[in-house]
Amino acid sequence: MNAHTRDWEAFVTQKEDGKAHMELAVDGITCAACIFEIERELLKEQGISHARVNMSSQRLSVDWDEAAYNPSRLVDLMEALGYKVYPFDPAQVKARGDRIGHELLRSLAISGFAAMNIMLLSISVWSGNSSDIDMETRAFFHWLSALIALPTVVYAGRPFYRSALKAIKTGRLNMDVPISIGVLLATGLSVVQTVQHARHAYFDSAVMLLFFLLAGRYLDHMMRRKTRSFAENIATLKAESAAKILPDGSTQEVPLSKLEAGDKVLVRAGERVSVDGVVLEGQSEIDQSLVTGETRLQPVSVGDNVFAGTLNGPGTLTLGVTASAKGTLLDEVNRLLETALEGRSSYVQIADRASQLYAPVVHLAALITFLGWVFLMGADWQYGLVIAISVLIITCPCALGLAIPVVQVVASGLFFRSRILLNAGDAVERLANVKTIVFDKTGTVTLPQATLGDAGGLSEADLALAGRLALSSRHPLSQALSKATAQTQPIGGASEVVGKGVQGQWDGEEIRLGSPSFCGIPQGAVEQRQKEQPGSSLLAFRRGADVWALLAIGQYLRQDAVETMAALRARGYNLELLSGDTAEAVGDVAAALGIERWQAAVKPQDKIAHIEHLKAQGHAVMMVGDGLNDAPALAAANVSMSPVSAVHVSQAAADAMFLGDELMPVVEALDIAGKAHRLMQENLGLSVIYNVIAVPIAVLGYVTPLVAALAMSGSSIIVVLNAVRLQFMVKQANKESV
């Protein structure tokens, strides 16, 4: 962080009062003391006027006087305190405040206030109607209710009217259309009845409907927001920035949004490449496993293409940033991705399917009721209209409007607890229908980073020594070793011989770490070892004359991969493995996992073709993958998941993301989704039963506001309680499986 300066300009926004403002993601906030410590230390600094940690979102917001403070001190200070901070790129965090959430909460508060007060008046009228209320008092109460209800319906109903208008304009029907019609008609009818001093008014029904539905909407919104801000933090913690080389030769750390095609970027040894570009200077070896799925290191030199997401090896590279070079892998992936995403939008959510069926039926029923009363029963048209509208109110989509969203809220809470983040709200329904699961190999069923597999008989002390020596090297294999042995103290005086390894002195003996020939290991032993460990790279270690070993390092299976596959098979899913890696490597992994159908050396377009082929056979396909080469397949599959280590493009294409080093979340996601889907169907069934009972009563003209209020809140509560059952179902299942 000290070798070059960060371009703070890009992360800082100006506030209205002239103060500079920055939002940072903070890694490592775990307890209350962290908040106080960070805030106290920052406020002690000259020039900082505001520092506040948000514990829920794990973010820090700081204001300072630009003349009096240099923000790079802030990062150093935080690092000294033991926290890693990463500034948010303002271009990527779209809106700082939560405007939609605030509007929903305000509407909810207002409709809640109105519902309670109108109910107070309504209950007096209902009890008065059955005893001795006089007409003046009733009219007075109705007028008061109207006074409260009218502004509420106008204000608190806006989210629904807006969405309904948008749907109608595009020629569709969604749940908000019948909701809006129901609320507006109920209010309109009640105003007319109030004017005419009628016995009944439906203000309470209209406002209560709004209150229930807004509560559902707000919970849904908050759950999504929590997931999204978490995902934004992860993106920022990955430090998506690049070291831009300025014309004067100095480097500056800038966010990716500030880079343009043609800029020069420096990538040091061992760093992750964050842009797509062409090598202008230097040579190195690149780990492309995130991009092509191949685990072998690829040598690159001047003129070669390098992709974002790959890991640079031992050399330093200068890259020229390319926008989207024709004919490169990235260009190909983007093109495939576009077509695949178009195909996906054809999925219609279960709630929309229900409302497309529901709205015409209900509106037709109301019309028939009106015509029936006027022409068959000979009632006057006004009386017929009142009954027809009461049909609309009682069938008002309260239960139906809540049936799906409440299940989604409960489900995404459970997903969150299982360390799964949902990108798409309707992913739950699509997950529930999956029959075939296609896995990528590298980084998905295997760990995303190389780890130490087998120490080759090296003693614990020597292994630790090798790990300490590895700290002096930038080579990916050495870095994997030092991480695996958890060493932090480098060995003094160790020097790196570029392209060969590191050497140093320990207790008067020479120690070496690097290629087998560098450490003087006989060729026969190397060949033997490579045969034993076919999927690994070998790193040699020698101490003095006698102690030596070949350490196997590679991207091994996630710890619970075998278990996960067994669990999936037990649940009856078809499993397949598709990888860009060599047939040998893929075959070994498939055998270890017990997957019979696998393909190796698959290109992105072949992955899509295979998935389309499976879909054409009538399978609902889930794709689990992380690489750039998986992105189109992720978008083409019916539903998809990515590990958190995946490249940006893949994460955006996937419906859900799972955190951590385990693969089990895939099973959990399918389990939760299956149960949630069943509850959604149950809830839809419950709302249908409710309507089957309620509609005839309304058609016959027996619906009073009291009946409407009881039926509506009763059905809503039943649907919500049924959704909450999901938590217990999942808990129960977890207990049984333990």
Next chain:
Amino acid sequence: MEVLLYLIPAALILGGSGLIAFLWSMKNGQYDDLEGAKWRILDDGDLPDDHARTAGPDAK
């Protein structure tokens, strides 16, 4: 029945003031960080230093 003339405005004013208090607290940012708030009550940083020390459970 005249009592209604007092009771109904009283009910509306009470409810309305609750609503206004809620809207104010929301605008004031009190719902932005629900996790942090429960920890902040434990912070003694707003007290003068010596007071904080003697008031703490591990006072010497």
